[in-house]
Amino acid sequence: DTGVSQDPRHKxxxxxxxxxxxxxxxxxxxxxxxxxxTLGQGPEFLTYFQNEAxxxxxxxxxxxxxxxxxxxxxxxxxxxxTEQGDSAMYLCASSPxxxxxxxxxxxxxxxxxxxxx
Amino acid sequence: AQTVTQxxxxxxxxxxxxxxxxxxxxxxxxxxxxxxYKQPPSRQMILVIRQEAYKQQNATENRFSVNFQKAAKxxxxxxxxxxxxxxxxxFCAFMKPLNQGAxxxxxxxxxxxxxxx
Numbered sequence: 001d002t003g004v005s006q007d008p009r010h011k012x013x014x015x016x017x018x019x020x021x022x023x024x025x026x027x028x029x030x031x032x033x034x035x036x037x038t039l040g041q042g043p044e045f046l047t048y049f050q051n052e053a054x055x056x057x058x059x060x061x062x063x064x065x066x067x068x069x070x071x072x073x074x075x076x077x078x079x080x081x082t083e084q085g086d087s088a089m090y091l092c093a094s095s096p097x098x099x100x101x102x103x104x105x106x107x108x109x110x111x112x113x114x115x116x117x
Numbered sequence: 118a119q120t121v122t123q124x125x126x127x128x129x130x131x132x133x134x135x136x137x138x139x140x141x142x143x144x145x146x147x148x149x150x151x152x153x154y155k156q157p158p159s160r161q162m163i164l165v166i167r168q169e170a171y172k173q174q175n176a177t178e179n180r181f182s183v184n185f186q187k188a189a190k191x192x193x194x195x196x197x198x199x200x201x202x203x204x205x206x207x208f209c210a211f212m213k214p215l216n217q218g219a220x221x222x223x224x225x226x227x228x229x230x231x232x233x234x
Contacts, residue, residue, distance in 0.1 A: 031219055033221070035222075040226070040227075041224075041226055041227070042121075042208045042210070042224025042225050042226055042227050043162070043208075043222070043224050044224070045221040045222065045223075048215055048219055048221065050219060055215070055219065056215045056219070056221070089160065091162065093162075095219075105164060105167075106162075106164075106222065108161055108162035108163075109161065110159060110160045110161045111160045111161075113160075
């Protein structure tokens with residue numbers, strides 16, 4: 001079990017640039033989630049995928065944000081025209097769908113820390 | 118809307134002592150799940166313990182136990198015989214259903230726990 005992998009671990013960018021993060025979930029996990037965590041706060045839900053379908057998006061996900069999971073495996077989160085307010089840690093989590101009890105446990109990655117200068 | 122409140126931003130205890138972290142939540146649902154997650158400096162969110170609201174018995178996991186008071190909407194975490202490795206941010210979370218059986222976590226603001234030698 002290699003766990004949920006996120007890349008890069010850190011990203012520093014200038015305001016106005018585009019950035020893309022990658023998440024590799026645990027193999028065979030159908031569900032994939034993105035969360036955002038700002039300094040001193042708990043994570044906030046951004047979006048959710050069931051296989052390749054994006055089934056839920058938070059109002060936090062403005063039109064500058066786009067997420068994909070093209071083959072139902074890894075996912076990418078892109079932020080266009082970054083703003084200083086986008087500085088945060090972006091966490092990815094995955095879960096299997098074998099049964100309801102297992103569904104309730106999310107496995108988190110170590111996150112990508114974004115700093116927008 | 119569901120909200121989760123952790124009123125203790127920071128706590129500090131000596132190694133081997135017992136510590137209790139507080140959490141209150143607000144929901145109109147009758148059946149739900151509550152969680153405590155630990156986030157060490159490595160940043161990965163690690164599930165500590167979970168509680169199903171319809172179960173009267175408080176959950177326990179080794180040195181970790183909860184005091185779940187459904188009527189009061191309170192969900193505190195007790196750590197017994199605390200260890201240096203327990204030093205981390207602790208987040209209380211409420212699980213809210215999404216489409217097609219998926220769920221999202223609503224997190225509190227977190228409590229920074231330091232275990233001193």
